[in-house]
Amino acid sequence: xxxxxxxxxxxxxxxxxxxxxxxxxxxxxxxxxxxxxxxxxxxxxxxxxxxxxxxxxxxxxxxxxxxxxxxxxxxxxxxxxxxxxxxxxxxxxxxxxxxxxxxxxxxxxxxxxxxxxxxxxxxxxxxxxxxxxxxxxxxxxxxxxxxxxxxxxxxxxxxxxxxxxxxxxxxxxxxxxxxxxxxxxxxxxxxxxxxxxxxxxxxxxxxxxxxxxxxxxxxxxxxxxxxxxxxxxxxxxxxxxxxxx
Amino acid sequence: xxxxxxxxxxxxxxxxxxxxxxxxxxxxxxxxxxxxxxxxxxxxxxxxxxxxxxxxxxxxxxxxxxxxxxxxxxxxxxxxxxxxxxxxxxxxxxxxxxxxxxxxxxxxxxxxxxxxxxxxxxxxxxxxxxxxxxxxxxxxxxxxxxxxxxxxxxxxxxxxxxxxxxxxxxxxxxxxxxxxxxxxxxxxxxxxxxxxxxxxxxxxxxxxxxxxxxxxxxxxxxxxxxxxxxxxxxxxxxxxxxxxxxxxxxxxxxxxxxxxxxxxxxxxxxxxxxxxxxxxxxxxxxxxxxxxxxxxxxxxxxxxxxxxxxxxx
Numbered sequence: 001x002x003x004x005x006x007x008x009x010x011x012x013x014x015x016x017x018x019x020x021x022x023x024x025x026x027x028x029x030x031x032x033x034x035x036x037x038x039x040x041x042x043x044x045x046x047x048x049x050x051x052x053x054x055x056x057x058x059x060x061x062x063x064x065x066x067x068x069x070x071x072x073x074x075x076x077x078x079x080x081x082x083x084x085x086x087x088x089x090x091x092x093x094x095x096x097x098x099x100x101x102x103x104x105x106x107x108x109x110x111x112x113x114x115x116x117x118x119x120x121x122x123x124x125x126x127x128x129x130x131x132x133x134x135x136x137x138x139x140x141x142x143x144x145x146x147x148x149x150x151x152x153x154x155x156x157x158x159x160x161x162x163x164x165x166x167x168x169x170x171x172x173x174x175x176x177x178x179x180x181x182x183x184x185x186x187x188x189x190x191x192x193x194x195x196x197x198x199x200x201x202x203x204x205x206x207x208x209x210x211x212x213x214x215x216x217x218x219x220x221x222x223x224x225x226x227x228x229x230x231x232x233x234x235x236x237x238x239x240x241x242x243x244x245x
Numbered sequence: 246x247x248x249x250x251x252x253x254x255x256x257x258x259x260x261x262x263x264x265x266x267x268x269x270x271x272x273x274x275x276x277x278x279x280x281x282x283x284x285x286x287x288x289x290x291x292x293x294x295x296x297x298x299x300x301x302x303x304x305x306x307x308x309x310x311x312x313x314x315x316x317x318x319x320x321x322x323x324x325x326x327x328x329x330x331x332x333x334x335x336x337x338x339x340x341x342x343x344x345x346x347x348x349x350x351x352x353x354x355x356x357x358x359x360x361x362x363x364x365x366x367x368x369x370x371x372x373x374x375x376x377x378x379x380x381x382x383x384x385x386x387x388x389x390x391x392x393x394x395x396x397x398x399x400x401x402x403x404x405x406x407x408x409x410x411x412x413x414x415x416x417x418x419x420x421x422x423x424x425x426x427x428x429x430x431x432x433x434x435x436x437x438x439x440x441x442x443x444x445x446x447x448x449x450x451x452x453x454x455x456x457x458x459x460x461x462x463x464x465x466x467x468x469x470x471x472x473x474x475x476x477x478x479x480x481x482x483x484x485x486x487x488x489x490x491x492x493x494x495x496x497x498x499x500x501x502x503x504x505x506x507x508x509x510x511x512x513x514x515x516x517x518x519x520x521x522x523x524x525x526x527x528x529x530x531x532x533x534x535x536x537x538x539x540x541x542x543x544x545x546x547x548x549x550x551x552x553x554x555x556x557x558x
Contacts, residue, residue, distance in 0.1 A: 071443035086442070088435035090502065099431055100442030102424050112422045155442075 001026040001194050002047070002078070002163055007056035008218075009042050016042040018218035019056065024163065029185065029195040031205040031226070033238050034215035040198050041167075043215065047196070048080035048165055049073035060163075071100070079156035080165040083172070085148055089141040093133065094122035096140050097154045125154035129187045145173045146180035153184055157191075164188060165196040170204055182208050202231035202238070216241035255496040255546075259514035266521030273524050280403060286516035287409040288464050288480070292487040293494075293508045294416045295345075295460030300491060300503040301420065302453030303433035304352055304359035305554050308367035309461040310484035312344040314477055315370040316465030321383040321475020330391045337469070338462040344370060345458015349451030359454070359554070374477035382476035395471030408467055409509075412460065417505045429453055433554075434502075489536050490515055492543035501547045515539065 002024040009017040017039045024030050034040045045051040047058070049067030058065055060076060067073040070080055087096050098118045104111035122136040131150040133143065140151055149169055156164045166185070170178040178201075185208045189195055199205050205212055206226060214222035214237055221241045226234075236244040266273040292309050299306040320337035324330065344366060351362035397404040420426035431439040432449040440446045464483075469475045493514060494507025518539075519532045 069443075070441050074443065082441070086435070086438040088431055088438050090434055091431065095427065095431075099438065100428070100444045102427060104424060111424070113424065113427060 002058070002060050002196075004043075004047070004058045005056055007043065007046060007058065008054050009039075009046060009051070010054045015218055017046070017053075020215070020218070020220050022213055022220060022223070024194060024196055025211075026162075026194055027189070027192065028210045029189050029197060029208050031197045031199055031209035031212045032215065033199060033202070033205060033212060033234070035238060037217075038215040039218040040215055042218075044080070044165060044167055044196075044198055047073075048078070050080075074159050074161065077159075077161050078163045078165065079159055079161035081149070081152045081156065081167065081169065083168050085152040087140050087148060087152060090139055093126075093136040093138055093140055093143070093151050094118045096151050097122040097125060097136070097158050099155070101158060121158075122154060125157045126150055128157065128191060129153055129184050131184075144177060146177035146184075149173075149177075149181050150184055153188060156188075156193075161193070163194045163196065165198070167198045168200060169197070170199070170201055178204065202234040205234060206231050214238055214241070251500050252498060255493060255514075255543075256498070256510055259510060259517070262514065262521070263517050266517060266524070270521045270524040273521055278520065278524075280406070282513070282516040282520045283406045283409070284403040285520070286490075286512040287403075287405040288468055289483045289486040289490055289515070290409045290509055290512040291412050291460050291464045291467070292480075292483050293490040293512055294412055294505055295457035295464075296487055296491045297494070297503045297505055297508045298416065298420075298429070298456040298460075299359070299453040300554055301433045302429050302450045303436060303554050304450050304454055306345070306348060306359065306363045306454055306457040307484070308344065308348060308363040308370060309457050309487070310480045310482075311367040311370040311374070312341050312458055313461040313465045313468065313480035313483070315344070315374040315377075316340040316462045317469045317475045317479055318374050318377045318383065318477055320466055321469045322377055324387050324391065324469075325383040325385055325475075330388055333391075334466050337466045338459065341462020341465060342455060342459040345455040345461065346451070348458060349454040352454060353447040353451050363454075371477070378475070378477045380477065382474050382479075384474040387470075387473050392470050392473050395467045395469070405467060405471065408463075412463070413505055413509050420505060425452070430502075485536055485540070486515055487512075489540050489543070492547070493539055495547045496543050511543075 004020060004022050007017055007020045020043060032040055032043065046053045049070045049072050052066065060078065065076065073080065103114040103117045105114040106112055119136050123134060126133050129150050131147060133147055140148060143151065153164065169181050173181060182204060185195055185197065197209060206229060209226045212224060212226050212234065213220055222237055222243060233244055272278055292313065295309055296306055316337040319340050320333045323333035323336055348363050348366055351357045352359045395405060399407055420430065428444045429449045429452065431444055432446050436446055464480065468479060490511035491503055491508050493511030495501060495503050497510060498504050498507045518535055522531055
């Protein structure tokens with residue numbers, strides 16, 4: 001699906017990423033873990049198109065790619081959901097779902113926004129994700145953290161992205177909302193999407209991921225299935241940077 | 246209930262002021278007087294709609310009044326020296342639009358904050374306006390066709406009121422029903438999110454400022470036609486009244502967000518206040534005091550959008 005080879009990034013004297021190989025397989029939920037400074041954020045910024053690599057190559061569906069911007073990545077079917085969700089809180093849910101890619105009706109250049117279609121389709125995306133929100137004309141500001149996450153994910157559906165990268169989706173959430181977001185990830189995966197999950201929370205990783213890649217000091221030190229692991233063992237691995245029995 | 250007060254509170258307060266004057270201000274409720282109020286606010290409302298566009302994209306425009314004055318003396322000067330009317334009108338529109346576009350370039354390319362860039366352009370426009378007129382006004386018996394643009398009546402309604410209504414309808418349509426409009430709104434609401442969604446934030450901000458300048462050009466032509474003269478400071482007073490209308494408008498309908506309907510109603514409230522106060526015998530300076538209070542009160546109610554536009558925080 002997505003594979004990177006020898007990906008490296010240097011900020012001045014700092015080697016943030018020192019040659020990482022990683023394969024994201026179609027239909028899986030891959031978790032990327034690591035301590036602060038391990039290179040997770042840098043890796044994700046490059047994969048999502050926010051930054052370019054100093055070295056290495058990236059292939060999407062077998063084709064060499066270099067994203068010019070996050071929007072470029074989005075257009076090619078890779079959506080990134082940022083920690084702050086990149087929503088406009090005072091605008092309606094449907095306006096957020098369709099931001100930058102609004103539906104219009106009309107002839108030729110004479111086009112007006114097709115609000116009923118957007119309102120209806122946004123509702124459909126949310127239903128697909130198992131969200132309880134039905135009135136998509138509500139402002140995003142009125143939603144809970146978990147519901148906001150569903151709006152951000154609905155936007156990825158709108159773009160028909162087949163890979164969704166989620167950056168610490170549960171970091172700012174309470175217990176109940178975390179459970180909601182994990183359900184969202186399962187729903188997204190069930191809808192055939194490949195998910196790359198960056199997380200500090202090992203319980204989340206164990207709950208939804210199929211495979212985990214652990215980074216340490218800019219290198220990938222572990223890449224293995226999650227099955228059979230518990231959160232504690234995983235935490236040890238992240239800290240030690242190697243397999244722990 | 247709380248939502249209702251938030252959305253319609255200031256509009257209802259405006260209605261209360263209106264009713265107060267109906268009862269206590271002599272001749273206020275006379276239909277001729279009411280139409281006169283609408284006519285008087287048409288300039289500030291059109292300029293205010295321009296400012297609404299700029300503020301919608303998250304930028305301030307403090308230059309529109311001086312740009313309008315400059316465009317007016319250009320139009321007036323050309324007519325005065327015998328150029329064809331269409332040329333004079335186009336020149337006025339072009340100067341306003343070009344000034345707005347220049348604001349846009351300064352803000353989006355040179356990265357000068359709009360508060361500063363448009364203040365500087367205002368000063369430059371003011372200087373050029375005096376340069377063009379050598380400090381005096383162009384006054385004359387101009388072509389009746391041209392003067393009609395600002396003085397005619399259509400079915401008993403002053404044409405200025407129709408210009409104002411037309412401008413508001415077009416602005417409303419663009420902002421509510423076109424992709425361009427919603428992209429401008431997204432840019433002002435959440436710049437980073439808009440950029441990530443592929444919206445050209447720079448283009449939208451440039452467009453907002455350009456439209457503000459273009460409507461300054463429109464106002465200049467109408468003002469020149471209405472007064473049959475052009476002076477280098479003729480639109481200066483509209484700076485504060487137009488901004489006050491927009492700020493007051495931000496407290497209603499779509500609280501916290503500049504919106505065309507709010508700008509219109511804000512303009513009406515300001516027009517009603519100044520007219521009613523005069524009819525009740527208040528001195529002219531009372532209006533200035535009231536205007537200042539309106540500005541402070543409105544911004545206190547919807548501070549965040551303004552702070553973001555002015556200081557980027």
